Amino acid sequence: MNILVLMKVVPDVVEELEVGSDGKSLDTSFLRTIINERDDHALEQALLLKDKHGGKVTLLTLDAPDIDDVLFTALAKGTDRAVKICGVESVQSTQTAVKLFGDVIAKTPDLLPVDLILTGVSAIDDLDGLMAAPIAHQLGWPYTGVVTHVTLADKTATVIKEFAGGVRGEYDVPTPAVLGIQAAEKPPRYVPVAKVRAAMKSQTIETVDAPAVEAATTVEVQQMAKPQVTGHAEMLEGSAEDVAGKICELLAKRGLL
Amino acid sequence: MAGNIWIVAEAWRGQVSEITFELLALGREVAGQAGVPLEAVLLGSNARELAQKLGAADTVLYADNAALADPVPENAAAALAQLIKERQPAAVLVPLTNLSVDVGVVLAAQLNVPFLNYCKNLKADGGNLTATCVLYGGKMEATVTASAKPAIIGILPGARSVEQGRSDKAAAITDVAVTLAAPKVHFKKYLDPETADVDITQKDFLVAVGRGIQTKDNLELAEDLAASLGGAVCGSRPVIDQGWLGLSRQVGKSGMLVKPKLYVMLGISGAPEHVEGMKSSQCIIAVNTDAAAPIFNVAHYGVVGDALEVAPALTEKIKARKG
Amino acid sequence: MSTATASADKDNGVMTLENLAKFPEGQKVYSCMQCGTCAATCPYGDDLVFPPRAIITMLESGLIEEVFASPGLLNCVTCYACMAKCPRGIKLTEVLLPLVKEQVFTHLKEVPAELQKALENTMRYGNPMGESPRKRALWAKSSPVPVPVISEIKRPVDVLWFVECYPSYHPRGNDGNRATAKLFKALGIDFAILGNEEKCAGECARLLGETGLFEMLTDSNIKLLRKYQFKRIVTGGAHAYDAFKHKYPAAGFDFEVHHTTPFFAQHLAQLKPKLTKKLDYTVTYHDACALGRHNGFYEEPRALLQAIPGVKLVEMAHSGVNSICCGGGGGGMWLDTYYAAKGCERLSERRVKEALDTGANVLAVSCPYEISRFEDALKVQGGEKRMVVRDVVELLAEALEG
Numbered sequence: 001m002n003i004l005v006l007m008k009v010v011p012d013v014v015e016e017l018e019v020g021s022d023g024k025s026l027d028t029s030f031l032r033t034i035i036n037e038r039d040d041h042a043l044e045q046a047l048l049l050k051d052k053h054g055g056k057v058t059l060l061t062l063d064a065p066d067i068d069d070v071l072f073t074a075l076a077k078g079t080d081r082a083v084k085i086c087g088v089e090s091v092q093s094t095q096t097a098v099k100l101f102g103d104v105i106a107k108t109p110d111l112l113p114v115d116l117i118l119t120g121v122s123a124i125d126d127l128d129g130l131m132a133a134p135i136a137h138q139l140g141w142p143y144t145g146v147v148t149h150v151t152l153a154d155k156t157a158t159v160i161k162e163f164a165g166g167v168r169g170e171y172d173v174p175t176p177a178v179l180g181i182q183a184a185e186k187p188p189r190y191v192p193v194a195k196v197r198a199a200m201k202s203q204t205i206e207t208v209d210a211p212a213v214e215a216a217t218t219v220e221v222q223q224m225a226k227p228q229v230t231g232h233a234e235m236l237e238g239s240a241e242d243v244a245g246k247i248c249e250l251l252a253k254r255g256l257l
Numbered sequence: 258m259a260g261n262i263w264i265v266a267e268a269w270r271g272q273v274s275e276i277t278f279e280l281l282a283l284g285r286e287v288a289g290q291a292g293v294p295l296e297a298v299l300l301g302s303n304a305r306e307l308a309q310k311l312g313a314a315d316t317v318l319y320a321d322n323a324a325l326a327d328p329v330p331e332n333a334a335a336a337l338a339q340l341i342k343e344r345q346p347a348a349v350l351v352p353l354t355n356l357s358v359d360v361g362v363v364l365a366a367q368l369n370v371p372f373l374n375y376c377k378n379l380k381a382d383g384g385n386l387t388a389t390c391v392l393y394g395g396k397m398e399a400t401v402t403a404s405a406k407p408a409i410i411g412i413l414p415g416a417r418s419v420e421q422g423r424s425d426k427a428a429a430i431t432d433v434a435v436t437l438a439a440p441k442v443h444f445k446k447y448l449d450p451e452t453a454d455v456d457i458t459q460k461d462f463l464v465a466v467g468r469g470i471q472t473k474d475n476l477e478l479a480e481d482l483a484a485s486l487g488g489a490v491c492g493s494r495p496v497i498d499q500g501w502l503g504l505s506r507q508v509g510k511s512g513m514l515v516k517p518k519l520y521v522m523l524g525i526s527g528a529p530e531h532v533e534g535m536k537s538s539q540c541i542i543a544v545n546t547d548a549a550a551p552i553f554n555v556a557h558y559g560v561v562g563d564a565l566e567v568a569p570a571l572t573e574k575i576k577a578r579k580g
Numbered sequence: 581m582s583t584a585t586a587s588a589d590k591d592n593g594v595m596t597l598e599n600l601a602k603f604p605e606g607q608k609v610y611s612c613m614q615c616g617t618c619a620a621t622c623p624y625g626d627d628l629v630f631p632p633r634a635i636i637t638m639l640e641s642g643l644i645e646e647v648f649a650s651p652g653l654l655n656c657v658t659c660y661a662c663m664a665k666c667p668r669g670i671k672l673t674e675v676l677l678p679l680v681k682e683q684v685f686t687h688l689k690e691v692p693a694e695l696q697k698a699l700e701n702t703m704r705y706g707n708p709m710g711e712s713p714r715k716r717a718l719w720a721k722s723s724p725v726p727v728p729v730i731s732e733i734k735r736p737v738d739v740l741w742f743v744e745c746y747p748s749y750h751p752r753g754n755d756g757n758r759a760t761a762k763l764f765k766a767l768g769i770d771f772a773i774l775g776n777e778e779k780c781a782g783e784c785a786r787l788l789g790e791t792g793l794f795e796m797l798t799d800s801n802i803k804l805l806r807k808y809q810f811k812r813i814v815t816g817g818a819h820a821y822d823a824f825k826h827k828y829p830a831a832g833f834d835f836e837v838h839h840t841t842p843f844f845a846q847h848l849a850q851l852k853p854k855l856t857k858k859l860d861y862t863v864t865y866h867d868a869c870a871l872g873r874h875n876g877f878y879e880e881p882r883a884l885l886q887a888i889p890g891v892k893l894v895e896m897a898h899s900g901v902n903s904i905c906c907g908g909g910g911g912g913m914w915l916d917t918y919y920a921a922k923g924c925e926r927l928s929e930r931r932v933k934e935a936l937d938t939g940a941n942v943l944a945v946s947c948p949y950e951i952s953r954f955e956d957a958l959k960v961q962g963g964e965k966r967m968v969v970r971d972v973v974e975l976l977a978e979a980l981e982g
Contacts, residue, residue: 010393014705015712016549017396026397030714034704095371122358124394127401128371130362137366142331142441145362146355146511158445162355162511163269166450166504169328172443182355182511183498190691190699193792194682218405219371222387227398227551233543233559243560244570247542248578250558254540256462256486256519257578472694473917499693563751569959 001055001152003046004111005079006101006119006131009033009064013124017226024221025092035070038120044184045150046118047078053152056080058111062088062100068205069196076191076199083111087210094129099213101131102138108208114176116157121145121180128219136178144173145180259384260347260407262288264314265337265360266299267352268307269328270447275514276352276414278422281313283379283412284350285422288315291381293347298340300333302326305430312426318344319430324437327444330359336435338367346407348386350379353411355511361411370405375529377413386410395529395551414510414533450505455489457506461518462488465508465535466496469524469545469564473501478568479523485575486519493531509534521571523564527552544568597644597679605675611668612636618662618672623905624655627924632662632672635680648683654692655919656681657912657927658787659905660873673874674826678786681910685789692918695911699790702797706779707745708914716743717775719754725761729775736809739764739771740835742824744817745780746948752955753948759977760816760840766854766980767847771814777804781820783870786827788911798823798831805835812836814843816973818947819909822870839871841946841972845880848887855979858890863975864940865893866931866954867903868947881946881972888979896934904931908949928957936963943969 011017011026012034018027046057058081059074061067071082085104105111117139119131136143148168149160157173162182173179236246251257264284267274281297288295297314299307301321308319318340324332337360341349351361353375365372377398378389386408388401403410457463464483466476476490483490490506497507508515510530520538524545525531532555535541543556544564553559560567600606612633619631629652630638638647647653656677663673670676685691691699701710720727730737741760747753764771782797805813813835815821821839844851863885871877878900885893898904905912907927912919916926932954935943943954954969 013394013396014710015714017393019397024399026393094374122374125392126374127390127392127399128373129365130358130372130374133359133362133372134366137363143359143363144330144442145359160448163328163447164274164355164511165513166507166511168448170445170448172445174441177442180359186690187498187693187696190688190696192686192790193703193796194686195792197792217371218403218408219373220402220404221399222402223400224392224397225400227391227395227554233541233553233556235553235559235561237561240562240566240570243562243567244574247558247560247571248574250542251519251540251575252578256540257575474920 001049001053001116002114003049003055003057004105004114004117005039005043005046005057005059006117006135007039007043007059007061007070008036008097008123008131009062009067010036010123010125019224019226024224026224028090033064033066036120036123038122038181038183040188041184042118042120042181043074043077043079044186044188045181046116047189048185049116049150049152050078055115058083058114060101060104060111061085062097064090071205072199072203073191073196075203076195077189081206082203083108083206083208085210086207093217093219094123094126094131095217095219096213098129098131098134100210102135103211103213104208105135105139107211115152116150116175117141117178118181119178121147121182127221128217130180132178132180139178142173142177143180144171144177146182147179148183149185150179260345261294261296262291262348262350263296263298263346264350265352265357266297266311267354267357268299268301268304269356273307273310274352274354274356275419276354277311278313278419279414279417280350280352280412281311281422282417285313287348287379287381287386291347296346298337300325300336308430309428312424312428313422315429317428317430318433320433320435322435322437324440328356329440329442329444330363331440331442332437333360334363334367335437337364339435340433341368341407348408348410350410350412353413358411361409365409368407368409370407370409371403373401373403373408373410375413376410377416379410379412391529395527413529415536455505457489457491457508458513458515460489462486463491463515463517463519463538464488464521464523465491465493465525466502466523467493467525467531468495469526470496471524471565473499475565476501478565478572482521482568482572482575485572485579488517488519491515493525493528522552522556523568525552526550527555595675595679597639597683605671608668608670609636609676610640612670613668615667617665617667621661621665623659623661623907623927623930624657624924627655627922628652632676635676644680647680648687651684651688653681653684654911654915655924656910657905657907658910659869661905664873664901678789681787681789682791683789692915694917695914698914699785699793702780702782702785703793706797707749708780708784709745709749711749714776716748716778717773719748719757720773722754723758723761725765727761728772730772730808730810731775731777733772737770737772738811739769739814740805740808740810740812741771741773742781742813742815742817742820743773743778744815744820744948746952747816748778750948750952752951756816756948756951756971756973759971759973762977762980763844763851763973767850772810774804779804781817781823783819783823783827784909784911784913786823787909795831798828802828802831802833805833812838814838814840816840816948816971818868818870822874825875839877839946841871841884842877842880844973844976845884848883851976852887855888855976857979857981859888859975859979860890861942861975862892862894862940863942863944864896864935864938865899865944866896866906866935866950867900868945868950869903869905869909871946872903873901881944884972884976885944888975891975894938894940896938898934904934906931906947906950906953908953913949913953926957928953929960932957932961932963932967936961936967941967942975943967944972944975945969946972
């Protein structure tokens, strides 16, 4: 069972985000990127499947600042190959990312065949699409998203997809397939820094040049802004004790106690 | 504007999802601005009675096909693609729920158009559609024009109220036929959550915990507060994923939709996925250390502080008052 | 690279479990007479699968892999108690345990979630809480005394104040910072902080066995410190002090370093006349492991407390070298849930019970972890109305305001 995992980075919202001078994109001067959390789950799901069934896990990413750390960490966790697509300026749209990944998957000789392509079902910067479905479409493979469990058998992946209200659905997906991962069965594993450093010494990151793709999208950002505060909470101030007292008064007034 | 405005109705297990009415309300506005009819598309099998609930639309296009009985996104997308080809709508509004999002993205892929994501508001201005989309977990909003034909647009829950989209008007139903090939993906069954220890949707008082409570041990503080109120504890996705609370306690996108009298939030920053599950609560009090947390735009009352300190203090006060 | 890789390292002067005997301190490990004092003195002795003496047996009999495979050593809070009591003088906590714990950590099948988050945060953001590094010096805005950032004032200073993570981000730690700033000012000390450039000193990662992360932070902090000119470093972080004193030098750190408590004790003659406000407190002092047992600062905090007018100092049943750990060392800070799941008593709770027994109304501490740990434990024990937890610097600063 061989698995290809697609990963991209997104802005880290631990840092305050600011609008850039063009008024329609993020200010990149303080911007830090972090791996899309769901892509990290996709990698974990792939590694869990590898633990169970053997096979190879290949990680494919778009180049980004600090991406090598991410790739070496993945190698230290048990990923067999790490490949980055170089020569891409910060990729602003998911459509462009899809084209880049799709093109590289199709044209790089030894990325395929695989049984599964896993990627996060969505990312916080997915404005003009989600990655997995169009890549599946391009390959002519089946696709299922919002997946939280994957069981592999011969030529079939049995997956669980989340709906709402705690209800989930079970599907059989013939492989090869593309799955959009919502969460891995276990939170992504930890790998000690010493192992990452060892990976840096003993393993290499492969690179492929970014193919020329048209960045044409029919979605155009006119303006970006911090959300306008329509209704802001009435803020209660003071010590924990004071605040508790105020809340208590409020609840009493509303007849909630 | 050339072409009608469509909304894709979501119905499963014999029920029309509430978000369908939210989309009808939004679609009504947009269709009005564009001066075109609003059409709802309902895909299903023996679901005609559900089509009748969609009277807010000028027309309901109802496709009845045995292959549309189960939630199989590629079938739904194929059906929609056929209808779109025949009828050329200007825009197709799709609910951004776990159930429908896959329909939207597969459809967009088939039509080779973008899937405009995280849309919370939409306007038609002359021939153009302008959307407001929520990015970076709610930290930014982008104003976006979508010129694809048709524009496939994923609408976030809560864009309009459910009530606005309900109508007593008899729905004008047009039966439409779709031909569907056997799908690649096979739906096997629904998995219902294990019998819930508590039904949080029935509680008047909920104390919700998020990443901010830091450890499983601190759940006790929330349990104590919930007990003093006579309610229950629920949580946002990270807390559930961590295994600190069971699936039946999850509020939000993949979890429960709750509308309690009081919703106290401890250490929840207010990711849109959580907010959509609790925004209709009658009174929302949020405690978070980050003054810039988006939850303060949703809550009625806010406290910038450590939930681990405020919760026990509040428990004491409530106990004292209740005697 | 790891200092204890299982591969037969060609020494390079680096001690490993394989070449222990080549080093005098390592050789001493084999002098163990199996008296069991280490297990008896260990605060988690009942919960340790392999107390130090059992580790030594396993090492001698070639079964050390079994120790690596057991997560039991996650219960080691590196409190230095076993080392302080070893009749053979074996450097258990300094020499043996770090080598073993590194392997245990590497062999862990699953890192407890809370601990994993803290480690990932430390790696990414330079602090275990996962706060923005750009907000590290935000607390300084609330200081009553101006707190200069060394990169901004662009001149050498006498004291470079290494603030550390909890004091930078935790509200109660911020209280301690404001107190320290006031004390510096009262003493006329020219000081500055590193501001947002500072990163976690990393000692807890090291004590836990996450050696690679510790080395990463060591390199980063040393590189940063070299950019600036100052006479000495003062830190309120007991673990940061311990790391700077004992571990950073191996990586080229050669600065004079002090912990706030002994530092202010050195300035007691100058400080005492300024401590004019009478504080009617009965205080009991908790000896932090890193300051007490590992560095012998038992008298300094007590001298400071006794210099405060009105303060009555009382001792707990276990104090000085016998002090009981708060349970926060060696990663314990992020293992409370893990310990609870294993049914272990929380050390912080055991400790505050002793503190409450003294009848004191203030529990004085010198390590930033202890404030939140003990405040928490007091709540659990229902003692929060009877006793407050204060850093020694907070009490000193309060006494300044005559």
